Amino acid sequence: MDQSIYRSHILICGGTGCVSSGCKEVRSSLEEELAERDLVNEIKVIETGCHGFCEKGPLMIVYPEGVFYCKVQPEDMEEVVEEHILKGKVVERLLYTDPTTGENIPSYQEIDFYKKQQRTALINCGYIDPEEIKEYIATGGYEAIGKALTEMTPQEVIDEVKESGLRGRGGGGFPTGLKWQFASDAEGDKKYVICNADEGDPGAFMDRSILEGDPHVLIEGMILAAYAVGADEGYVYVRAEYPLAIKRLRVALEQAEENGLLGENLFGTDFSFKLRIKEGAGAFVCGEETALMASIEGERGMPRPRPPFPAEKGLWGKPTNINNVETYANVPAIIKEGAEAYKQVGTEGSTGTKVFALTGKINNTGLAEVPMGITMREIIYDIGGGINEGKEFKAVQIGGPSGGCLPEDKLDLTIDYDSLLEVGAMMGSGGLVVMDEDTCMVDVARFFLDFTQSESCGKCTPCRIGTKQMLDILERITVGEGQEGDIELLERLAENIKSTSLCGLGQTAPNPVLSTLRYFRDEYEAHIYEQTCPAGACEELLGAYVIDGEACVGCTVCTEACPVDAIAGEAKEEHLIDEDACIACGACVDKCPVDAITQ
Amino acid sequence: MACSCGNAEENQEKYFAPLKKVLENYDKKAKDLIPVLQETQEEYGYLPQEVLEEIAKSLRVPFSQVYGVVTFYSQFHLEPRGENIIRICMGTACHVRGADKVLDTMKEELGIDDGETTEDLKFTLESVACIGACGLAPVIMVNDNTHGLLTPETTVEVLDQYRG
Ligand SMILES: Cc1cc2nc3c(=O)[nH]c(=O)nc-3n(C[C@H](O)[C@H](O)[C@H](O)COP(=O)(O)O)c2cc1C
Ligand code: SF4
Ligand code: SF4
Ligand code: FES
Ligand code: FES
Numbered sequence: 015m016d017q018s019i020y021r022s023h024i025l026i027c028g029g030t031g032c033v034s035s036g037c038k039e040v041r042s043s044l045e046e047e048l049a050e051r052d053l054v055n056e057i058k059v060i061e062t063g064c065h066g067f068c069e070k071g072p073l074m075i076v077y078p079e080g081v082f083y084c085k086v087q088p089e090d091m092e093e094v095v096e097e098h099i100l101k102g103k104v105v106e107r108l109l110y111t112d113p114t115t116g117e118n119i120p121s122y123q124e125i126d127f128y129k130k131q132q133r134t135a136l137i138n139c140g141y142i143d144p145e146e147i148k149e150y151i152a153t154g155g156y157e158a159i160g161k162a163l164t165e166m167t168p169q170e171v172i173d174e175v176k177e178s179g180l181r182g183r184g185g186g187g188f189p190t191g192l193k194w195q196f197a198s199d200a201e202g203d204k205k206y207v208i209c210n211a212d213e214g215d216p217g218a219f220m221d222r223s224i225l226e227g228d229p230h231v232l233i234e235g236m237i238l239a240a241y242a243v244g245a246d247e248g249y250v251y252v253r254a255e256y257p258l259a260i261k262r263l264r265v266a267l268e269q270a271e272e273n274g275l276l277g278e279n280l281f282g283t284d285f286s287f288k289l290r291i292k293e294g295a296g297a298f299v300c301g302e303e304t305a306l307m308a309s310i311e312g313e314r315g316m317p318r319p320r321p322p323f324p325a326e327k328g329l330w331g332k333p334t335n336i337n338n339v340e341t342y343a344n345v346p347a348i349i350k351e352g353a354e355a356y357k358q359v360g361t362e363g364s365t366g367t368k369v370f371a372l373t374g375k376i377n378n379t380g381l382a383e384v385p386m387g388i389t390m391r392e393i394i395y396d397i398g399g400g401i402n403e404g405k406e407f408k409a410v411q412i413g414g415p416s417g418g419c420l421p422e423d424k425l426d427l428t429i430d431y432d433s434l435l436e437v438g439a440m441m442g443s444g445g446l447v448v449m450d451e452d453t454c455m456v457d458v459a460r461f462f463l464d465f466t467q468s469e470s471c472g473k474c475t476p477c478r479i480g481t482k483q484m485l486d487i488l489e490r491i492t493v494g495e496g497q498e499g500d501i502e503l504l505e506r507l508a509e510n511i512k513s514t515s516l517c518g519l520g521q522t523a524p525n526p527v528l529s530t531l532r533y534f535r536d537e538y539e540a541h542i543y544e545q546t547c548p549a550g551a552c553e554e555l556l557g558a559y560v561i562d563g564e565a566c567v568g569c570t571v572c573t574e575a576c577p578v579d580a581i582a583g584e585a586k587e588e589h590l591i592d593e594d595a596c597i598a599c600g601a602c603v604d605k606c607p608v609d610a611i612t613q
Numbered sequence: 614m615a616c617s618c619g620n621a622e623e624n625q626e627k628y629f630a631p632l633k634k635v636l637e638n639y640d641k642k643a644k645d646l647i648p649v650l651q652e653t654q655e656e657y658g659y660l661p662q663e664v665l666e667e668i669a670k671s672l673r674v675p676f677s678q679v680y681g682v683v684t685f686y687s688q689f690h691l692e693p694r695g696e697n698i699i700r701i702c703m704g705t706a707c708h709v710r711g712a713d714k715v716l717d718t719m720k721e722e723l724g725i726d727d728g729e730t731t732e733d734l735k736f737t738l739e740s741v742a743c744i745g746a747c748g749l750a751p752v753i754m755v756n757d758n759t760h761g762l763l764t765p766e767t768t769v770e771v772l773d774q775y776r777g
Contacts, residue, residue, distance in 0.1 A: 031749050034759035068748035069762070216704025216743035254651075254688055255700075255744050257757045295647055295686035298742060312646035313678075314685040373706035373747045380748045411705065445747075447705045461708055465742065471685075 020058040022099065023077040027140060028061035029226050030258050031068025036087070037061075040072050043088035047095040057099060060149075063227015063262075065140035066381030067127055070110065075122060075140075082122035083108040113377045113399050127378045130397050132359065134367045135183075135220075135343040136383045139227030144262050147269035150230040156275055158349035159237050163281040166349075171242040172198060175345065177353035179365035184210055184301075184338030185416065185442050185518070187364070187431035190345075193335060196325035197243040200333035205245035207236055208310075208329065208336040211252040211259070212294055212301040215414035216465065217445035220369040220381055221339035225252065225259035228343070229266035233289065235342030237275070238349060240287045243335050248287065251306050253294040263291055298469035302517050303336045305471070316471045317517035338443075340369060360386035364430035368441070374411075374448035377402045391425040394448055405450035408549075409534070413442030415462045415469075416522030418529025419455060438529040440522070454551035455534040456541050460488040462526035466519060477520030480511040484527060493554040496542030501531065556613060558596035559603065563588045565610035572602035572611065631656035632664055636671050643674045646682055650689060659690040687741075695730045695737035697775045699723075700754040704743030707751040711764075715751050716740060718765040722772055736775075 026032075026041050041061060048054050065073050070084035074094075081104055083094070090108060097103045109118040110125055119125050133139075142149035150156070162171050176191025197205065209232060213221040224232060236248050252260050267289060270276045278286045292310050299305050300315035307329045309315035328334025344366060348356045360366045364386040370393060373379050377399030384393060390410060394400065401407050409419040418439035420427070427433055431441050449458065467481040484507050487500050508524030515521045531538060540546050547555040561572075561581075568586040573579075580596045583589030591602075591611075603611045635652045639645040649668060654660055660683055669676040683689040701716045720726060723736050730737040746752045749761025753771070760771045 030746050030759050031761065034746065034749065034752075034761050066748075068746065071749075213745060214742065216702075217706040217747050218743075219745040219747050222745040253745075255741070255754070293648070293651060294688075295651065296688035297686050309647065310644075312644040312682070314682055316685075371706075371747055373750055374709045379706075379750070414705070445705070447709060449709060453709060461705070469742075 020056060022057045024057060024059050025062050025075045025077065025141065026059065027063070027065050027071060027073040029064030029068065029071075029140075029223065030256075031064060032071035032073060033258070035068075035071045035085075037072035039088045040074070040086050040091065043091040044095070047091045048099075051095060051100070053095070053099065060143045061145075062141060063139045063144045064223040064381065066136065066223065066383075067378070069379045073140075079104075080121050080123065082110055082120065082125065084110050126399060127380065127382070127397055130388070130392060131383050132367055132385050133383045134347050134356075134359070135224060135231075135340050135369055136227070136381065137347075138231065139223055142228065144227055144229055145265045147230060147266065147273060150228070154350065155230055155346070156234055158346040159234055159241070159275070160281060162238055162241055162349055163283050163285060168198065168242045168244060171238060171349065174353050175242070175348055178348045178356040179353075179360075179363075180341065180344055180348060180356070181364060181431060182338055183340035183344070183368065183444070185215075185413075185440070187441055190337060190341055193325060193337070194239060194242050196323065197245075197333050197335040200326050202333040204247075204332045205243055206329045206332055206334040207240045207243065207245045207248040208303075208306070208324075208334060209236055209248070209250040209339055209342055210301065210303065210306060210336055211250055211256075211339045212306060213253060213256075213339075213443065214298040214301040214469075215443040215445050217373050217411075217414060217447050218371045218443040220371055220444060222256050222259050223369075223381055224339050224343050225256065226262050229259075229263045230270065231343045231346055232263075232339055233266060233270050233276070235337075235345040236289060237280070237287055238345050239335055239337065239342065241285055243333070245335065246286050246288065248289045249292050249310055249329075250289065251292045251294060251300075251310060254296060260291060260293065267291070297471070298465075299471045299517070299519055302519060305517070306336070307334065314471075316473050317519075319516060340444075361428070361430045363432055368429075368444055370444045370446050372398050372446050372448070374446075375401055375403070375405060375450040375453070376448040386430045387428045389426050389428055390420065390446075393429075393446065394425070398448065401448065401450050403450075405452065407448070408451050408453055409449045409455060409458075411447040411449065411458065411526070412445070413440040413525075414445050415466050416440060416518065416525055417442045417445075418525050419449070419458060419533065420529070421533040424533075438525070438532055440525070452549055452551060454492075454547050454549040455530045455537045456488065456492055456547075457549075457551055459527045459530045460485065460492055463488055463523065466523040470519060470523075474514075474516045474520060476511045476514040477516070477523065480507055480515075481520070481523050483507055484511075484524065488527070491538065491541045492547075492552045494541070494545040494552075496538075498542070500542060501535070501538055505531065550613070553598060556598040558593040558598060559591050559600070559611050559613050560593075561589050561591055562610045562612065565608050567608055567610075569607060571605045571607065575601045575605040577601060629664070629667060632667055636668075641672055643672055643678075646672055646674060646679065647686075650679075650683065654689060659693050662691075693730070693734065696735050697755055698737050698739065699772075700739050700741045700744065701727075702742070702744050702746075702750070702752045702754075703740045704747065704750075706743070706747035710750040712751040714765050715753060715763050715768050718768045719753075719772070722769060 074083040172194045180190040181187040297315050300309045302317050304318040305315040324334040357365045369383045382397050411419045463485045467485045470477045472478045573581045580592045669679045752761045
């Protein structure tokens with residue numbers, strides 16, 4: 015990097031989130047303003063990948079000061095250049111405001127959202143230009159593969175990864191080094207490595223961020239795996255819903271080839287490696303490793319029975335190593351800095367960091383990479399800034415459709431693969447969806463079952479029929495038609511589906527129901543026995559609305575808002591809602607200027 | 614694609630020309646089925662029956678397998694689709710932040726249901742599970758563009774951009 019000649023660098027986030035909020039226009043405007051003032055040779059503008067704080071986008075960081083601007087607009091650029099770049103004065107109104115203290119925070123390291131983060135997999139995301147291989151190399155990129163190829167045997171690479179304690183970030187948490195050992199030990203003239211970038215878990219987007227923000231770290235991790243297991247061909251299976259990720263990865267692959275990092279006889283050794291992209295075609299079950307391989311082979315993405323495991327018989331029947339994006343992204347650091355250093359972070363059983371996608375009813379949504387062993391409370395309150403709109407916390411859903419919902423009293427649990435399993439949840443891909451008092455837990459369970467039910471590939475009966483039965487029961491409960499015995503029936507079905515389904519989709523599909531039954535059983539009971547929804551979310555169970563006669567000013571606004579003409583009253587006089595006609599849609603509530611309408 | 618204008622053969626050739634071009638880039642093996650279908654759909658906007666039959670022949674796979682693959686993946690479509698594809702995220706993060714209101718607004722504005730295409734073939738509406746922009750929930754994607762932090766009002770504004 016020709017850093018030295020520039021007096022300042024301006025990083026503009028160019029991830030999917032910020033593109034959607036208009037960063038391209040901001041960049042053009044900034045470049046125009048710089049050109050007008052002849053600053054193009056002094057100030058370098060770099061478009062980076064995601065900073066993880068997409069909600070506040072478009073984001074911009076000005077170096078060397080490290081000033082963090084959020085929600086920047088094209089029209090702000092004149093002021094940024096005039097005031098900040100020319101006069102050295104920070105533009106206060108574009109700074110991040112702490113939601114709890116109301117203070118403006120100039121430097122991004124001081125923002126709560128970033129303070130507790132510790133980055134390994136995302137280390138370059140948001141700091142380098144992902145379409146410029148030189149920038150990756152300048153941060154020490156491709157040093158690990160150089161070291162492995164010239165100083166280490168494949169077995170030494172495997173041993174280092176084993177020693178690091180790295181476990182798969184794609185959900186199951188299987189020890190990565192051990193998986194590589196299986197693939198290495200397997201007999202075969204041809205072997206493959208695959209990266210699972212299908213990221214189907216709703217609410218998770220860390221893999222997309224890595225692909226968009228630092229594609230080379232994934233490529234390097236895959237080359238290391240290929241060398242370790244003895245593969246000469248690889249695939250990255252990316253979901254088609256990620257067009258920008260695919261584009262950046264394509265550029266990165268080309269640059270890696272041009273620089274002799276992919277292809278024949280790497281680093282003058284006899285190790286060769288070819289890497290290709292495969293676009294998914296939209297099926298959640300294809301995230302399952304054997305279904306994914308069936309999909310690469312051009313078939314319907316249906317899971318196959320295991321064993322044989324992919325390490326013995328994978329793609330086209332050949333030994334194959336498959337890992338998740340984030341897993342591979344951890345490997346270069348392990349090889350470069352050593353397993354010992356890597357293990358210093360995290361817990362004994364779960365080393366290193368994990369990227370969580372924080373979403374839902376929380377102040378700061380985004381991606382946070384934190385050491386394993388952190389508590390849920392730290393993530394939600396310290397990093398996430400707590401629940402938004404001043405509401406009460408109710409539950410956090412972790413692990414997507416295979417995971418579970420944890421209540422308030424589990425907030426101090428330290429998070430790692432094993433502790434989560436113990437409380438009936440799982441790490442999954444690391445999606446954390448925070449729910450507040452207005453969220454109905456029966457509805458959440460119904461939502462996930464609806465998802466898994468429609469994504470079931472239909473190959474085996476318990477998953478295909480069983481999830482449908484569970485869904486029907488849950489639907490009945492949410493409309494007030496639950497019956498005595500439904501809870502027990504749900505539990506029986508759940509156990510059955512778990513133990514008899516072929517793949518992880520079916521085996522974990524009942525988890526959201528089981529965990530909500532475990533921690534929020536009273537909500538189920540309220541729906542079934544009292545026909546009420548304590549959270550006030552299930553519309554069919556809500557009573558009619560009423561107008562507080564004292565408060566009503568007779569403005570007539572609500573009569574117009576009501577779709578079924580259930581509200582009557584003369585102007586300037588008290589209005590009345592006909593209870594029988596009211597469909598409890600709530601349309602009037604939002605319109606009333608004096609908040610006179612309640613349920 | 615029978616027609617009565619007298620130059621059926623020539624028409625036929627024209628109709629299959631884009632497919633022929635797609636096939637040129639592949640070594641015509643079963644493993645290429647999915648990428649061939651993806652590229653072909655890019656060309657035709659959907660996958661007409663005649664085209665699928667041609668693909669089955671060229672790749673030497675049974676038609677039933679082609680059909681099985683096409684119906685398995687949600688990306689493939691057997692019916693013509695709108696000029697603009699609107700994908701509404703119904704994933705968890707979007708669900709808890711009001712995705713159903715966005716979907717309802719779209720349905721009302723376009724006068725179609727989830728999975729349908731407007732009569733003028735301008736818009737197709739689809740609900741999807743997650744588009745990986747969960748930090749901006751609720752999110753929709755129109756063609757390749759992502760739009761986030763939507764309310765019913767801004768949903769209409771976004772739609773207007775594409776109504777042209
Ligand atoms: C239904 C289902 C969906 C899955 N989806 C994904 C996914 O989107 N991404 C992923 O990395 N792993 C997914 N997995 C897990 C993979 O099967 C596999 O375990 C993982 O890719 C292994 O990588 P790791 O050892 O690095 O975690 C899924 C599993 C199941 C059963
Ligand atoms: S468990 Fe479900 S998704 Fe998995 S193979 Fe069986 S039917 Fe298909
Ligand atoms: S909108 Fe409120 S104040 Fe106006 S008539 Fe209705 S209840 Fe009364
Ligand atoms: S895309 Fe810009 S912060 Fe995520
Ligand atoms: S849940 Fe809607 S974008 Fe992920």
